[in-house]
Amino acid sequence: MSLRAARLLSRQTTGFSRTKKSILQPPQQQLLKPFSSAAVETTKGTTRMNLFTAINEGMRTAMQTDPTAITFGEDVAFGGVFRCSVGLREEFGADRVFNTPLCEQGIAGFGIGYAAMGGTAIAEIQFADYIFPAFDQLVNEAAKFRYRSGNQWNCGGLTVRTPCGAVGHGGHYHSQSPEAYFTHTPGLKVVMPRGPVDAKGLLLASIRSPDPVIFMEPKVLYRAAVEDVPDEDYEIELGKGEIMRQGTDVTVVGWGGQLRVLEKACDLAEQNGISCELIDLKTLAPWDVEIVTESVMKTGKLVVSHEAPLTGGFAAEISSTIQEECFLSLEAPVQRVCGADTPFPLVFEKYYVPDDLKNLEAIKKVMNY
Numbered sequence: 001m002s003l004r005a006a007r008l009l010s011r012q013t014t015g016f017s018r019t020k021k022s023i024l025q026p027p028q029q030q031l032l033k034p035f036s037s038a039a040v041e042t043t044k045g046t047t048r049m050n051l052f053t054a055i056n057e058g059m060r061t062a063m064q065t066d067p068t069a070i071t072f073g074e075d076v077a078f079g080g081v082f083r084c085s086v087g088l089r090e091e092f093g094a095d096r097v098f099n100t101p102l103c104e105q106g107i108a109g110f111g112i113g114y115a116a117m118g119g120t121a122i123a124e125i126q127f128a129d130y131i132f133p134a135f136d137q138l139v140n141e142a143a144k145f146r147y148r149s150g151n152q153w154n155c156g157g158l159t160v161r162t163p164c165g166a167v168g169h170g171g172h173y174h175s176q177s178p179e180a181y182f183t184h185t186p187g188l189k190v191v192m193p194r195g196p197v198d199a200k201g202l203l204l205a206s207i208r209s210p211d212p213v214i215f216m217e218p219k220v221l222y223r224a225a226v227e228d229v230p231d232e233d234y235e236i237e238l239g240k241g242e243i244m245r246q247g248t249d250v251t252v253v254g255w256g257g258q259l260r261v262l263e264k265a266c267d268l269a270e271q272n273g274i275s276c277e278l279i280d281l282k283t284l285a286p287w288d289v290e291i292v293t294e295s296v297m298k299t300g301k302l303v304v305s306h307e308a309p310l311t312g313g314f315a316a317e318i319s320s321t322i323q324e325e326c327f328l329s330l331e332a333p334v335q336r337v338c339g340a341d342t343p344f345p346l347v348f349e350k351y352y353v354p355d356d357l358k359n360l361e362a363i364k365k366v367m368n369y
Contacts, residue, residue, distance in 0.1 A: 040197055042230035049229050052222040054196035055084045055161070058203035059122060061233050063092050066120050068157075069207070070096045073107055073124030081126060082163060082222050108134035108160065112142050115157035115212070122207060128164035128216060129176045142212040143187030158212040159203075163219035164192070165257050165307055166353055171346040177256075177308040177339075182214045183285040183317070189213040189238055190285040192256035196227040201236030202282060209238060218257030225260075241288035243295070247277030250363050251295040253304045253318060255281045258354070262305060265359035272360075274367055284314055292318065293325045300331035301366040305354050310338040332369035335362040 049057065063069045071085060077099045079086030089097040100107050104125055111121035125131045131138075138160065146154035166175045182190045189211050193199040199217070206213035244259065245266060254262045259280050266276040277295050281287050296302050302322055304315035315336040322334055337354040345352050 040201060040230055040234060040236065042232060042234075044230065044232040046228035046230050048226060049196055050221075050223050051193070051196045051199050051217070051225045052082050052084045054199040054227075054229050055203060055217060056086060056088070057229065058200040058207075059085065059088060060091070061200075062120070062122065062204060062207045063088065063096065065233065066207075068118065069120040069122060070098075070114065071122040071124065072098050072100050072110070073161075074100060074102055074126045076100075076124050080124065082219060084161070084217075084222075085124070104130055104132075104134040105137055108137035108142070111158045111160065112137060112145065112155045112212075115155035116145065116153055118157070120157040120207060121159070123158065123160045125160060125162040127174055128162040128178050129173050131160075131162055131178060134160075135181070138182070138188065138212075138214070139185050143185045145187075146211075147187060154210070155212055156210040159206045159209075159215055160213070161203075161215045161217060163222070164216045165218045165220060166344070166349060167220045168349065169346070170344075172344045175344040175349070177216075177306065179214075179216055179284055179306075180308055180312055180314045180317075183287075183314055185285075187211065188285060189283065190216070191238060191283050192216045192218065193282065194218075194256055194259040194280050195221065195225045196229045198236060198280075198282060200229055201234050202238070204233065205235035205238050208235065213238075216256065220257050221260075236282070238283045239286045239288060240283070241279050241281045241291040243291065244278040244280050245276070247275040247299065249275040249299055250277070250301045250303060250366055251279065251292065251299045252276045252359070252363065253279045253281060253292055253302065254306065255284060256306075258306055261354065261356050262359060264356035265363065268356060268360045269363045272364070274363060276363065287314075287318070289321060289325070292322065296322055296326045297329045300329055301369075302330075303335045303337060303359065303362045303366060305337040305359050305362075307339050307353060309341045310336060311341050313338050332366035335366055337362045 076085045077089045107123050111123040114121040164177050182188050193202045206215050269276050304318050319334040337359045340352050
């Protein structure tokens with residue numbers, strides 16, 4: 001029996017994930033850190049929940065309102081390794097919530113086919129690090145389905161959820177942030193929420209989008225991020241960023257879990273008399289060019305930060321665009337504070353990630369230029 005066949009048999013008979021349990025638990029020391037919630041009006045009250053519960057609630061709402069909606073992936077029927085789909089199989093049945101073989105290409109291909117027939121497919125890739133076997137299906141099929149048919153058919157009903165980013169002890173196969181690979185692909189939308197309020201609203205907007213969406217979930221926030229989430233069915237518009245805090249001296253841009261780091265950096269900068277305008281892009285493809293350019297024209301300075309490696313990271317696209325659009329307003333070179341151009345390390349993770357102090361140094365650099 002091959003190693004892959006043995007792993008698949010183990011999965012089918014025991015429900016074990018390929019990932020050791022220790023990898024699944026985010027650092028607990030972050031639980032009490034306050035965070036700026038997205039502003040969403042509500043008429044039915046709120047429920048306090050963490051990010052994975054908000055994801056669960058978003059999928060539940062989608063499946064309640066759309067009888068064609070299904071969710072599937074490795075261990076999804078059991079609730080998923082991060083518990084994002086817990087209880088859905090019991091509520092909606094085994095024909096709408098089910099496990100798949102350990103085959104990311106098959107998960108993506110099945111989702112594309114189901115969406116092409118008019119259904120709503122919510123696929124889960126267990127870790128973003130393992131999305132690459134599905135790369136051909138997503139880039140050459142999902143992204144091009146509408147275009148190559150002259151809009152006669154499409155697979156816009158496809159949403160691919162996947163946990164991404166550093167978790168404190170994930171190593172090189174459970175810590176990557178591959179969003180830039182997909183932002184390079186016309187036909188795909190790429191979304192990354194920063195907290196539970198965003199997670200539910202952006203996920204519902206992604207599921208109901210007329211285009212296929214890669215929905216990336218910062219796994220370190222699954223339990224660490226807690227907010228009062230509106231109980232009603234709501235969507236947060238894709239392609240629109242948000243100014244998390246107003247400022248006058250420096251524009252600071254990020255997305256997903258990196259916003260927690262950037263809030264700390266902005267707090268430290270404020271202690272040094274520097275006023276930072278912090279922007280959450282929320283959607284990377286398409287990204288909100290207007291909100292960033294307007295801010296940079298006011299501040300004259302820009303710092304962009306993400307966990308993914310520096311070279312070819314999405315910060316480069318933002319930097320290039322701002323150089324083109326705001327050249328006469330810039331008072332200092334755009335600074336990119338990103339992960340290193342190395343495989344994601346295990347024991348050296350704290351040196352690899354662009355933490356609050358690295359971002360503070362970049363903020364000081366543009367101020368002193």
